Amino acid sequence: MEENIKIKRALISVSDKTGLQDLARQLDKMGIEIISTGGTLKKIKEAGVQAISISAFTGCPEVMDGRVKTLHPKVHGAILYRRDNPRDIEQLTQLESRGIDLVVVNLYPFEATLKQKGATDEDIIENIDIGGPTLIRAASKNFSAVTVVVDPADYNELVEQLKKDDGATSLEFRKKCAAKAFTMTCAYDSAIAGYFTAGKDTRENKFPSIRIQKYDFHDKLRYGENPHQEAAVYADKNYPGPTLLRAAFLSGKELSYNNYGDLDACLELLLDFSEPFACVLKHANPCGAAVGKTLAEAYQRAYDSDPLSAYGSIIGLNQIVDLECAKLLHETFFVECMLAPGFTEEAISLLTKKKARRILTLPEIKNKRPADDLTYKFILGGLLVQTADTLETAKADLKVVTKRSPAEKEISDLLFAWKIVKHTKSNAIVLAKDGATVGIGMGQTSRVDAGALAVKRAGDRAKGAVMASDAFFPMPDGVEVATEAGVTAIIQPGGSKGDEQAVEAADKAGAAMVFTGIRHFKH
Numbered sequence: 475m476e477e478n479i480k481i482k483r484a485l486i487s488v489s490d491k492t493g494l495q496d497l498a499r500q501l502d503k504m505g506i507e508i509i510s511t512g513g514t515l516k517k518i519k520e521a522g523v524q525a526i527s528i529s530a531f532t533g534c535p536e537v538m539d540g541r542v543k544t545l546h547p548k549v550h551g552a553i554l555y556r557r558d559n560p561r562d563i564e565q566l567t568q569l570e571s572r573g574i575d576l577v578v579v580n581l582y583p584f585e586a587t588l589k590q591k592g593a594t595d596e597d598i599i600e601n602i603d604i605g606g607p608t609l610i611r612a613a614s615k616n617f618s619a620v621t622v623v624v625d626p627a628d629y630n631e632l633v634e635q636l637k638k639d640d641g642a643t644s645l646e647f648r649k650k651c652a653a654k655a656f657t658m659t660c661a662y663d664s665a666i667a668g669y670f671t672a673g674k675d676t677r678e679n680k681f682p683s684i685r686i687q688k689y690d691f692h693d694k695l696r697y698g699e700n701p702h703q704e705a706a707v708y709a710d711k712n713y714p715g716p717t718l719l720r721a722a723f724l725s726g727k728e729l730s731y732n733n734y735g736d737l738d739a740c741l742e743l744l745l746d747f748s749e750p751f752a753c754v755l756k757h758a759n760p761c762g763a764a765v766g767k768t769l770a771e772a773y774q775r776a777y778d779s780d781p782l783s784a785y786g787s788i789i790g791l792n793q794i795v796d797l798e799c800a801k802l803l804h805e806t807f808f809v810e811c812m813l814a815p816g817f818t819e820e821a822i823s824l825l826t827k828k829k830a831r832r833i834l835t836l837p838e839i840k841n842k843r844p845a846d847d848l849t850y851k852f853i854l855g856g857l858l859v860q861t862a863d864t865l866e867t868a869k870a871d872l873k874v875v876t877k878r879s880p881a882e883k884e885i886s887d888l889l890f891a892w893k894i895v896k897h898t899k900s901n902a903i904v905l906a907k908d909g910a911t912v913g914i915g916m917g918q919t920s921r922v923d924a925g926a927l928a929v930k931r932a933g934d935r936a937k938g939a940v941m942a943s944d945a946f947f948p949m950p951d952g953v954e955v956a957t958e959a960g961v962t963a964i965i966q967p968g969g970s971k972g973d974e975q976a977v978e979a980a981d982k983a984g985a986a987m988v989f990t991g992i993r994h995f996k997h
Contacts, residue, residue: 477680479575481641483547483575483580483610484501484574485507485528486577488579489881491514497633498523502988504618507757510527511527513722515528515975517526517669523785523867531548531571538891543850544605544608545604550609552573553609554571554612557619559943575619576621576623578624578629579609580606580625580824581603581610584601585665586711587852588712598669607662610655610658611655614656617649622655623651624658625654628651635647660686681923685859688710692709693707699731707719715844718741718813718836721813722834722990723833724834725826725829725831725833727832729811736755736757737788740753744769744813747765747792747893749765750763750766751766751793752764752777752789753880754783755788759898759914759917760894760897760898760911762779762910763776763910765781765913768798769791773789777914780914786810787807789811791812792815792840795821797820797821800821803825810832812825814836815835815837815840842922849861849863863996868994870900873968873988873989874988875973875988875989876980878981878985881986883985884940885964889965891908891911892942892965895944895994897996900917900945901917901924903915903927903928903942903943905935905941906940907935907940913930921948922955924952925952936956939959939961942963944996945971946968946973947966947970948971950975957980961977964987966987966990967990968991
């Protein structure tokens with residue numbers, strides 16, 4: 475492979491005309507001949523640059539409303555011929571073609587068309603580019619002799635290369651451009667494949683034989699979970715639901731790897747509530763959560779659940795933060811991040827007085843998670859994919875299994891605790907009273923230990939509280955720990971061989987117990 479290849483002829487055909495005219499002028503100054511198509515050709519000529527139409531180059535008109543214009547042996551032979559292969563050179567001569575050394579192409583705006591309101595299937599299909607990806611792939615394959623540029627952001631670097639090396643590009647630059655080009659066509663095809671399977675709720679479409687996910691670089695992070703680890707965050711720009719990567723950053727230091735993980739857990743919890751709700755999280759686990767008549771009341775009650783664990787926490791709020799709530803937030807000693815749909819001017823003016831505090835707004839918090847959402851977890855050499863745990867439990871879904879039925883107030887608290895336990899790492903136990911958590915035990919290797927931890931954190935507040943368990947009780951000890959502390963009602967999935975003993979323990983204590991028939995493991 476030759477190190478430097480001088481560019482004599484360029485093919486330019488772009489949908490995004492950003493920077494096009496400046497690029498054309500620079501190439502023209504260097505004596506590089508330009509071949510172009512349709513609207514691109516018109517724009518180049520408007521810049522006062524002479525260019526050859528693709529029809530003149532091939533001797534064949536553009537046909538089918540432009541569907542076929544660059545798909546021609548003269549074009550692809552000019553790109554793909556091997557410069558050191560006499561037979562290729564001879565065949566190119568027989569085609570009456572001339573070599574193309576630079577291909578500047580970007581594609582029809584397929585993804586932008588998908589997002590347009592009122593876009594029809596016909597509109598979307600017509601924005602599936604055929605000639606563009608073919609040109610890009612041909613040029614990328616022959617990177618040893620051809621330079622391919624697919625991003626207007628790279629035009630300046632291209633021009634600098636040409637100026638520096640007397641109209642030539644380096645092998646290293648061409649290879650880098652080819653890698654970017656293949657990445658782009660892969661992502662483009664992935665978006666098209668997604669369009670053809672979208673809305674088809676079948677197992678095959680949820681879990682295809684090959685999964686291609688497109689993630690664009692979003693930001694470089696200071697470090698990963700620990701300072702010796704490098705990290706970055708990528709965005710799925712087509713994700714239809716609420717995401718932190720569309721949040722506005724109002725104040726504070728840049729987000730860390732751990733901040734993103736904690737804030738994402740916070741966002742998932744916020745999406746389950748419509749009434750004024752606040753949550754306090756540490757290490758992706760809630761240490762306090764509550765509803766209230768006002769957002770300020772909800773936050774105060776959430777904080778009071780476990781003030782000790784609230785140090786260095788993530789705070790989530792599902793309503794616009796007003797000054798009343800902001801005063802409480804401001805008084806909280808050390809907060810890593812705050813996430814809310816918005817803040818009033820008075821609230822943000824107060825909260826930004828502490829410069830290190832990270833404050834984010836995401837109006838989408840008021841939206842629901844997509845019904846067909848999937849979740850992903852990487853493992854060594856693989857990827858776990860599952861449907862999101864969006865199943866909601868209502869009063870009618872509860873099966874009373876004890877002699878005593880829960881009172882209406884207990885049912886309300888049971889359903890609240892059941893929502894919170896879904897977002898708590900297993901083994902998980904949540905104690906709640908009056909729409910607020912009073913004790914949470916999470917991430918334990920035994921359910922009875924999780925219960926003991928929740929009871930310890932609740933203290934006297936366990937009296938008259940209800941308990942939610944994310945999975946069944948294999949033995950009665952977990953129930954006994956709770957009822958001895960004063961818990962009066964329990965919600966759990968049921969389904970254990972030890973159900974009968976668990977129910978007996980509840981009956982013995984005069985507590986009510988309901989089964990949901992589903993569990994909420996979160997690992």
